[in-house]
Amino acid sequence: MTEKTIPYKIYLEESEMPTAWYNLRADMINKPAPLLNPDTLKPMTAEDLAPVFCEELIKQELDDQTPYFEIPKEIHDFYKMYRPAPLVRAYCLEEKLQTPAKIYYKFEGNNTSGSHKLNSAIAQAYYAKKQGLKGVTTETGAGQWGTALSMACSYLGLDCKVFMVKCSYEQKPFRREVMRTYGASVTPSPSMETEVGRKILEKHPGTTGSLGCAISEAVEAATNLDGYRYVLGSVLNQVLLHQTIIGLETKAALDKYDIIPDIIIGCAGGGSNLGGLIAPFMREKIRGEKDYRIIAVEPASCPSLTRGTYAYDYCDTGMVCPLSKMYTLGSNYIPAANHAGGLRYHGMNPILSQLYHDGLMEAVSVKQTEVFAAAQEFARVEGILPAPESSHAIKVALDEAKKCKETGEAKTIVFGLTGTGYFDMYAYQKFNDGTLTDYIPTDEEIEKGLSGLPQIG
Amino acid sequence: MTEKTIPYKIYLEESEMPTAWYNLRADMINKPAPLLNPDTLKPMTAEDLAPVFCEELIKQELDDQTPYFEIPKEIHDFYKMYRPAPLVRAYCLEEKLQTPAKIYYKFEGNNTSGSHKLNSAIAQAYYAKKQGLKGVTTETGAGQWGTALSMACSYLGLDCKVFMVKCSYEQKPFRREVMRTYGASVTPSPSMETEVGRKILEKHPGTTGSLGCAISEAVEAATNLDGYRYVLGSVLNQVLLHQTIIGLETKAALDKYDIIPDIIIGCAGGGSNLGGLIAPFMREKIRGEKDYRIIAVEPASCPSLTRGTYAYDYCDTGMVCPLSKMYTLGSNYIPAANHAGGLRYHGMNPILSQLYHDGLMEAVSVKQTEVFAAAQEFARVEGILPAPESSHAIKVALDEAKKCKETGEAKTIVFGLTGTGYFDMYAYQKFNDGTLTDYIPTDEEIEKGLSGLPQIG
DSSP: OOOOOSOSEEOOOGGGSOSEEEOGGGGOSSOOOOOBOTTTOSBOOHHHHTTTSOHHHHHHHHOSSOOEEEOOHHHHHHHHHHOSOOEEEOHHHHHHHTOSOEEEEEEOOOSTTOBTTHHHHHHHHHHHHHTTOSEEEEEESSSHHHHHHHHHHHHHTOEEEEEEEHHHHHHOHHHHHHHHHTTOEEEEESOSSSHHHHHHHHHSTTOOOOHHHHHHHHHHHHHHSTTEEEOOSSSSHHHHHHHHHHHHHHHHHHHHTTOOOSEEEEEOSSSHHHHHHHHHHHHHHHTTSOOOEEEEEEETTSOHHHHSEEEEEESSTTSOSOEEEEEESOTTOOOOTTOOSSOOOSSOOHHHHHHHHTTSSEEEEEOHHHHHHHHHHHHHHHSOOBOHHHHHHHHHHHHHHHHHHHHOOOOEEEEEEOBBOTTOHHHHHHHHHTOOOOOOOOHHHHHHHHHTOOOOO | OOOOOSOSEEOOOGGGSOSEEEOGGGGOSSOOOOOBOTTTOSBOOHHHHTTTSOHHHHHHHHOSSOOEEEOOHHHHHHHHHHOSOOEEEOHHHHHHHTOSOEEEEEEOOOSTTOBTTHHHHHHHHHHHHHTTOSEEEEEESSSHHHHHHHHHHHHHTOEEEEEEEHHHHHHOHHHHHHHHHTTOEEEEESOTTSHHHHHHHHHSTTOOOOHHHHHHHHHHHHHHSTTEEEOOSSSSHHHHHHHHHHHHHHHHHHHHTTOOOSEEEEEOSSSHHHHHHHHHHHHHHHTTSOOOEEEEEEETTSOHHHHSEEEEEESSTTSOSOEEEEEESOTTOOOOTTOOSSOOOSSOOHHHHHHHHTTSSEEEEEOHHHHHHHHHHHHHHHSOOBOHHHHHHHHHHHHHHHHHHHHTOOOEEEEEEOBBOTTOHHHHHHHHHTOOOOOOOOHHHHHHHHHTOOOOO
16 A cells, blocks of 8 residues: 555645636637527626526626636535535445556535535625525435535525425425525425416426426526525526635645546536536646546436436526527437436536537446445445535546556546435435336437427527 | 634644544542442443343443543544534524524534444444444434444344334334434334233233333344344443543634633433533543533423433333433333423433532433424524424523623533434424424323332442
């Protein structure tokens, strides 16, 4: 064994924490396509977005020039409660795998929301508060985002209304209770509380909901309530911006020990955690300073990058949100009922979509039974029971580490461990019982989803 | 506001981690009374204990002279996966309370077992493995200990059989699934698998179990299986020894910033976390070097220190374990059915019992509705949803900080935040719904429990 001069956990000092978020768009040669107004099909303006989003967040959403946005002191102080997050050297995993690879993971699960979502939740809640709003509305699928937002809102004294995808509401009662403990109201979606919810229920009476539908309800609720705005936990550029705290900390920690990764891996649903993790590395790649392999991992049952199309599409089922150019499976696409975790969004963040389109990033899809097997393998040696979402990245990290064992290459692998699986034990139970199954959509199903895309130049 | 030169989280470097556990008994003037053999009523010898416990652990259990036990390298390496644990300065809580008090908490929840229990689980599993055993048996109540042990056993390749108190097994299915994910077998107790279980079921067919009963089953299972020993997550001196890693780290972190606490607070069930936290501070107090206020907090529904008797008693309901001199409510005492969390053991660790008897420590009991209210208040500003057990310490820490607000004293308060409440949402749900209730046993109930005490000099 080599001398372990690198600790098990690399913690930055508070003074070394990033003081600004990094806006990757500023360095992109091909900028992501603008959001379009669904009525006019013209690029969304700040005015168009003002009824739905907070002012400062709109600025961040539309700005593709400013390279850094300073993190306000209040947010920075909140970050200090649970950050810096550790960059962990997976010594135990390396030994178990008998691989020459050096494996690192950035662990974002050491807070009660159980994931990286809190990084953007506090930012969005802060700007809402600063604007003098009463509260915010949002949707949540797996539940991490709703939990994170309820924590941020309770901290700042904002009201928080969460529309929770119905199947998740039923399978994860304890996620709901965490949100309630933090003072949020939680409504299963689709609900009778919104017009769009009532329409969907009329059309599909037995539906257990989808993320796209919950988004539509939350947007409608925000626009109908005085002093409320809508906030979103992924997909948007502003969210990816806030999540760059992950990548900036990761890079600072690696730099401290002169470590240069060969491969960077993250799971991809809406794309914000992956985008946040890779942003400072992608900057160097775009500028030709370094050449990293960057891998997005998505579920085989919701394969927007690997089987979707790069086109303008609606962000939500109700078609009330802006149109976004992205890799998409169509806004009506809903993963099969046996899909257990999050990562169930039909589209992908526009920045990541553009980078993937430009060949700067790879994407692979993996089946959920192999994902849970990887999760269990990881949990048993690294002591952390990972979220199903994060375990997509684990699966591919394990695969790459095993390849290194075969080839004898001592590659350095960094992956994002976005959260813990403590509220996902229903899915783990299925895995433990051997009743968890896979589903790979047929070509016909994919085509059906894509056939509904709006026809835009 | 004063200059924040002390960071939000004080992390020790890996090189600053304690390399030995501290045996408080070595410095005690009045040593704890010896365990007695229940058949002969003579002090237990290593030979007496060998069929039940591992050899090295027996040495640690019986030794009241050796001040330090070196932490084996394998255990130290495992500790590095999730330790050092942060000592957190509760700046947000202080600001919320507008108190001049300085509040710190040692947070042990950043691992999948969700608590400090892993500190002793890995030690006990390590010694079992070193002795060449096949596996271990244990009981678990709230579930943290069973989870921690299953993690440690899976890491070392040991079999792990857990008897889980039936009401907990039913209310916490997800705790069970975490243990299964780590490869443990989990049996609701009382069960038909042991003679003592069958007897108890015959006598009390509808019982939802108790910790004392689950201990009896686990001990019986260990002695009947070839290559197995029994391990216990609290109460024993060996467990308190391993948990001194908490206090040693806390003291090292405080010393780094020249902080001297005025009050040290911990929750007390079996007593091992509290004993571990206070050990190095109590050493100074015994030696007359410092004078700390040390407060044990226990549930009003299971008040062994505040309403029990200091006497020899059985450690388990089945009366198969050694007799221990301790503060006890009687081995048949079972907290009322509405008691939600752990801290439901009828007795108290012998070291703590002696210290309390000698006036070196205070004890208070608190009601569970006020405990959950404190938990919620804490969660909303400090971002961590605490375990119900840990919240007993939070409740008293808040009380002391509020007193400081009244008197204007800037006392330094340190408390043990032993774990997270992520698997306790059933109890939080009751609290959120307003259906959580209190129970304070009557004097008659306490007397009834004590009337069953064995009559020993």
